[in-house]
Amino acid sequence: MPDPTASTLLIQGGRVLDAATRSAPFTDLLVEHGVITRMGPPGLPAPPTAEVVDASGHLLHAGLVNGHTHGGTNFVKGTHDRWSLELLLNGAPGWSANFSMAHKMLATRIGAVEMLQKGCTTCYDLSFGFPLVTVDELFAIGQTYVDAGMRAVVAPMLQDISFYSAIPGLYDALPADLRERLNTAPGDTAWILSQMEEALSNWPHDKTQVRLGIAPTIPLHCSDELTRGCARLATKYGAPMQSHVAESKVQAVAALQRWGHSLTAHFESLGMLGPEFTVAHGVWLDDDDLRRLAAHGASVAHNPGSNMRLGAGIAPARRMLELGVNLAIGTDGALCADNQNMYEAMRYASMASNVRTPDFNTWLTAPEVYTAATAGGARATGFERTGRIAVGQQADLVFIDLNTINWIPMNDPVNQLVLAEEGTSVRHVMVGGRWVVQGGAHLGTDLKQLATDAAQAAAHLTHANAEGRYLADALEAAVGSFCIGLCRSPFHLHRYGGPPGL
Structure with a gap:
């Protein structure tokens, strides 16, 4: 696994999504102190202090x-x-x-x-x-x-x-x-x-x-x-x-x-x-x-x-x-x-x-x-130095495993990301050059403990909010009926999937 604390990274062997051209060329990225400082074809030189990250078999897209x-x-x-x-x-x-x-x-x-x-x-x-x-x-x-x-x-x-x-x-x-x-x-x-x-x-x-x-x-x-x-x-x-x-x-x-x-x-x-x-x-x-x-x-x-x-x-x-x-x-x-x-x-x-x-x-x-x-x-x-993979941008990067079924075969990468991916192919994620997800797991989170804590909290709130739920249920028919009636009011737009007047 890559070192989650390294400040200089050379990410090699990966394919970087270029949505505008519907392509994903092999591209190396140099990340220094959380910012992409260089990018180019495979073989990009790196400072001797850089940790080399092997991104072979992965598609990289902006977070x-x-x-x-x-x-x-x-x-x-x-x-x-x-x-x-x-x-x-x-x-x-x-x-x-x-x-x-x-x-x-x-x-x-x-x-x-x-x-x-x-x-x-x-x-x-x-x-x-x-x-x-x-x-x-x-x-x-x-x-x-x-x-x-x-x-x-x-x-x-x-x-x-x-x-x-x-x-x-x-x-x-x-x-x-x-x-x-x-x-x-x-x-x-x-x-x-x-x-x-x-x-x-x-x-x-x-x-x-x-x-x-x-x-x-x-x-x-x-x-x-x-x-x-x-x-x-x-x-x-x-x-x-x-x-x-x-x-x-x-x-x-x-x-x-x-x-x-x-x-x-x-x-x-x-x-x-x-x-x-x-x-x-x-x-x-x-x-x-x-x-x-x-x-x-x-x-x-x-x-x-x-x-x-x-x-x-x-x-x-x-x-x-x-x-x-x-x-x-x-x-x-x-x-x-x-x-x-x-x-x-x-x-x-x-x-x-x-x-x-x-x-x-x-x-x-x-x-x-x-x-x-x-x-x-x-x-x-307002985080305008994110959202793109480019020199000068923060290294908020997602690594997609191209050996998962969603990407076999890889055709148009932006189509597949939007229409075929559902999150199961995410292997690693970095924010500002720091690894926050590795191997599909969030670093520092014990999901079993999180599930236990969440179940206890949900049970407590279910009990504490019982009276509020009862009142909301009692009001639901009246609120729902009034709002349906309001929605049948004439209006100059129609945004529903069914015909007007429903």
Whole structure:
């Protein structure tokens, strides 16, 4: 096995993916202090102090970037069936309450290990807590990524309007006896912003590895005061921002009822849009929204698997690229994606593009999908020296074993990476020139112990959240019925797989 501590590496004998040309030429790489300093045909000379790494039989590609996930949901993968985004939010008291700092660190660790073992070296993690992730918890979540050897943006979700108050008419549609049990009081906006600023001003981690971001969770769930405050803090501290914008038709219709214009237009009026801003999902964005985002240099994190899982619809990824929006790809959290597999997310992105139209000329190509999952994600997260294998870039590299069945035979390497790989061929992964996965195993993690710890935590939370689950179940029929009715409202876009009016 290669030395995980070596500072100078000569990686020889491997094939480096060139997505643009759909090729993978044999290429040697010299990595010094975590940066690719030279690359060229086989026979590249190396300093005498370099450790030589034999990459024969391997394809090297840039580490994948998960543009949108929720690390705190990794205890609840595979726990729910047939629920929409709004039912997920209604169910929050049953799956997201009573998390200790240790629980949040453990859940984050599970996700980090899974992503790294499946070729993902960077993620944008929207963390949650009620009423807010504490400053100490944010620092601890950041440390979890540091310890795992992964890059991350940690962005706490902020809101001061409850889910039941955010959607016009929803609260009044609930049974009276159940309404009395809900806490729909507005949050303390000034306190939320003060906590966010404290975390930003005291962030203890190396920002080249783990950055602190800001995530006003959904525009409808944020007062104008909170939104403006987030924009102000992002400007002051150079922090990235992300928000769930137009994820569902419920959100798109509710925005028109509440403001008379789109979620994107509302955020633009409050100063949110800019090159550090990323829309999560964006299923129900129209051309006007996309032009606004493009004009500000903003990004969209496309989550095709989650969008299908929650019945949110099919996002217009091709149109995003056509209008100049930076496109990233994400898995979303384990609660609505069930795994953190970016290879699967790439495959979904390709397939979802195809089912939108019979015009194959508009389908996303495999190189476009791969670029979104690497360089597009690097831009969205702000780690712009990642996402490509090139001189001057950080050595975030994934080694794919070409002797696995997914690659027998190897034909078009970018097609096979996007459409045939599912993570089982990943043998080694490095982040910034440091090995974090070797032989398919995450260095420093005992999976048996991790499984034991996770089972204990999940059992504790299941018991602690029993009352919240009962209330969510009691509300589900009323919430679901109201939201289905809202989705049948006339709207100028259609993003579902079935015919209009369903």
